[in-house]
Amino acid sequence: MALPDPFPMKRGGALPGGRIAYETWGEPDARGGNAVLILTGLSPSAHAASHPRNPADGWWERMLGPGKPIDTNRWFVVCVNTLGSCKGSSGPASEQPDGSGAWRLDFPELSIEDCADAAAHVVRSLGIERLACVVGASMGGMVALALLGRHPGIARSHLNVCGAARALPFSIAIRSLQREAIRLDPNWNGGNYDDVTYPESGMRMARKLGVITYRSALEWDGRFGRLRLAPDRRDEEEPFAVEFEVESYLEGHAKRFVRHFDPNCYLYLSRSMDWFDLAETHAGGSRDDDTLAALSRIRVDKALAIGVSTDILFPLQQQQQIADGLRAGGSDARFVALDSPQGHDAFLVDFTRFDPAVRGFFDAL
């Protein structure tokens, strides 16, 4: 779907010829009031779940579909690929409309608020007057709050899954280091790489650091302990080669990622999260009080913020804060802490805990 041309960007300038990829599930009802918008984390595409036109499993396959927690027999679900990403939406990896090649670092500075505005455009263009719910997970939880703040009345309810109203210094430090790893790779070359000369090492480092912070020490104690690779899976010639199962696990995750996400898009989206602070935009500050005040200006009927006790990247207090702030604004907002060992990634893997929490919220809408 085309964005307004040019599409104004929060930090200055405008994006010409912008596009947003999206997928839908279910059917809009007569009054169009059953629409649910899903906003994703940093790397997923709009393919949240399988559907007849694309039967491949999506990234939230167990959450979304007929009879599932977000039941597509009842809800008309829309998932967008974030502005700035590389899965169909415009971003540093997409072509400039003037034919001069990919945007790379000439793409305008991207903020979470731009991602929210682009999603709002999709909602309006689909003829949805008011969403039944906006769901945002991880980075999508930031985008959802920006959307609700900048587009009052766009949704009746909100489900925030492991999101945050602002970036905290530990998460900023981790993301800054991930970006540094990519930028240090000589093959990154100021953003001018290609498939042959590609910043594979930098992306591998960034992804491994990501996976470390997406999971939890507790889970790994039980899962890997001190298990070692079998000798035939080890490189005996290399003195510092992978030796423990946990190292091999990171290696496997990295291998599946580095060639499937564009490094410049990664840098842009990562930086947009560091910049995000709902209070900075709305109240000029960044203390807890300001954040709560900014949240309290959001109006939804119902909200649920779900957090995970072992999440170190979007820690539990941040979802508690979201619920507290929304409640202070008059919303019926609840906070649920799930005691999953699987860290920030729990919402992608721990359906035993997430299924009932999400199902319960949607069933009661």
Added chain:
Amino acid sequence: MALPDPFPMKRGGALPGGRIAYETWGEPDARGGNAVLILTGLSPSAHAASHPRNPADGWWERMLGPGKPIDTNRWFVVCVNTLGSCKGSSGPASEQPDGSGAWRLDFPELSIEDCADAAAHVVRSLGIERLACVVGASMGGMVALALLGRHPGIARSHLNVCGAARALPFSIAIRSLQREAIRLDPNWNGGNYDDVTYPESGMRMARKLGVITYRSALEWDGRFGRLRLAPDRRDEEEPFAVEFEVESYLEGHAKRFVRHFDPNCYLYLSRSMDWFDLAETHAGGSRDDDTLAALSRIRVDKALAIGVSTDILFPLQQQQQIADGLRAGGSDARFVALDSPQGHDAFLVDFTRFDPAVRGFFDAL
């Protein structure tokens, strides 16, 4: 001090011409029973505190000295630079005795147990029959347990500060990534760098990741929040330049480290921690039961294990485990959890909490 020549290494081979650097404070009493051995974390030298021969502040200046928690008016204190380090002891950065240059990766594989054996040699050579106490912090806490396990009777008591009886997968993953950052730096060059062509980027990444895991998110929320650098401290030309104070803090820490610790030594010592598992050596396994069993075979009269609630690298449960295991073996062993926001590094900076804990233990010896 020279090590036995050759000095046998646990994982095979032997080290010729080995040396260990050490410093001492206070005077041994007539019966030599007032000796305290301090084993350090990964990077410190033997200079734990100032003394007349070297008045510069040491890395544990506030812990050690006349009237301080480890009172050198009472105790004869010895601190060794770990075998494999680059602060005076033999390691990958030191010269081979045959005149063929620095050891680099030809240095024998280094284990925590080798570091313990080298420390035991220093103790014996100084004429100390039985230490009053062996103190180990962080990696030194691993070395101390190896020392007690391999040299029964070497100490009457033990103070374990943020140590561990085995490496856990989260810590292994972090250290593995730090080593990968160094090894990926083209200037590392298989260990063959010099001062001009030096793996500065790799060391910077490794150190930043270290600092992130040495501190805590909680501390940084209060200390940095979302503070940004003043415009005159920012590089406006560089699109992904340092912008937040927390990024600048990491940069500062890294700058002070990268040229002051040898990269190959870092790799060796880091790997030795991953390999460490008291139970693997003594009981063939690596489950909690095995670790407790291995700890219970250590005999000291008194022990204290101190942990910090926000430590993610050597989490609290590991010091609890040390105390539990030593107590199961008949020692009067206690566990103290300090509620410091400063993470693993608290023992180096949070003297408000560590002073009374350490002082109380030594006063009662």
